[in-house]
Amino acid sequence: MARPTKVMNDTSFAHTLRNAIRPGYAKVMMQKVTRRLSPKERTRREAVDWAAQYRIKPREWCEAQDGLLAAEARQFAADLRARAAQLRDETGLRIGGGARAELLYFLTRFTKPEVVVETGVAAGFSSMAFLSAMQRNGVGRLYSSDFPYFRADNPEEYVGILVPREMRTDWTLLLKGDDVNLPQILEAVDHIDLYHYDSDKSYAGRRFGIDIVKPKLAPSAIVMMDDIVDNVFFRDYVAETHTPFVVFGAGEHCVGAINLKR
Ligand SMILES: C[S@@+](CC[C@H](N)C(=O)[O-])C[C@H]1O[C@@H](n2cnc3c(N)ncnc32)[C@H](O)[C@@H]1O
Numbered sequence: 272m273a274r275p276t277k278v279m280n281d282t283s284f285a286h287t288l289r290n291a292i293r294p295g296y297a298k299v300m301m302q303k304v305t306r307r308l309s310p311k312e313r314t315r316r317e318a319v320d321w322a323a324q325y326r327i328k329p330r331e332w333c334e335a336q337d338g339l340l341a342a343e344a345r346q347f348a349a350d351l352r353a354r355a356a357q358l359r360d361e362t363g364l365r366i367g368g369g370a371r372a373e374l375l376y377f378l379t380r381f382t383k384p385e386v387v388v389e390t391g392v393a394a395g396f397s398s399m400a401f402l403s404a405m406q407r408n409g410v411g412r413l414y415s416s417d418f419p420y421f422r423a424d425n426p427e428e429y430v431g432i433l434v435p436r437e438m439r440t441d442w443t444l445l446l447k448g449d450d451v452n453l454p455q456i457l458e459a460v461d462h463i464d465l466y467h468y469d470s471d472k473s474y475a476g477r478r479f480g481i482d483i484v485k486p487k488l489a490p491s492a493i494v495m496m497d498d499i500v501d502n503v504f505f506r507d508y509v510a511e512t513h514t515p516f517v518v519f520g521a522g523e524h525c526v527g528a529i530n531l532k533r
Pocket residue numbers: 299367368369370390391392393394395396397398416417418419420421447448449450469470471472
């Protein structure tokens with residue numbers, strides 16, 4: 272596996288500055304800053320209160336659908352956490368996240384998608400969930416979009432670091448940001464069965480991320496959106512489109528799921 276050449280240190284102003292002046296990065300950075308200035312970003316409390324009325328515990332939900340598969344997903348998540356801890360020890364990298372890997376693995380095993388598209392890879396917990404479940408299903412390809420983490424020395428090497436080389440044959444990973452990557456992915460696929468949005472969490476970013484993929488969603492496609500309490504986008508979206516939804520969450524961290532074609 273490719274190893275990052277230096278340990279990430281998030282106080283490293285120099286790394287941030289050097290990465291930020293790479294071609295194409297300035298545009299994405301500016302967009303992030305502008306989007307975060309919107310008053311719609313200051314709606315976390317409202318979103319938390321809304322989600323609390325609906326949330327169901329992901330593990331209980333999985334068990335109710337298929338107990339055996341739920342146990343398999345739990346084991347997968349435990350193995351992945353162990354792998355992340357080992358990699359953390361070996362590299363000194365801060366490998367965080369992955370709270371939803373168990374649910375994503377379960378859903379992929381349960382629904383057997385042919386085409387999965389995700390935005391937001393970071394260390395690759397979600398990518399590993401999709402790839403491992405698809406490998407077990409014997410079918411499926413994953414298309415991922417990321418925009419390498421700024422504070423790492425060599426951010427491209429960090430993206431998807433949890434995914435071993437031998438699991439990358441059914442994986443397309445693009446690193447130029449959703450604005451560039453998603454149109455390319457949409458050209459490459461004829462439909463999407465499962466879409467996981469976990470990148471730009473701003474209201475406008477989420478709107479872009481859903482609107483752009485909608486024409487390619489299969490009739491049974493599931494759309495998952497992580498961290499839906501960051502702002503009220505998910506609440507507004509399901510209300511304005513009259514889409515039935517599920518909110519998965521055990522605490523404030525909630526994931527929304529919808530099917531836009533039903
Ligand atoms: C929360 S992390 C993703 C975690 C990942 N899904 C997991 O389960 O481990 C968010 C990722 O989205 C990336 N990101 C942020 N803005 C982006 C954008 N505009 N386009 C693509 N990726 C973006 C970040 O660099 C980061 O790697």
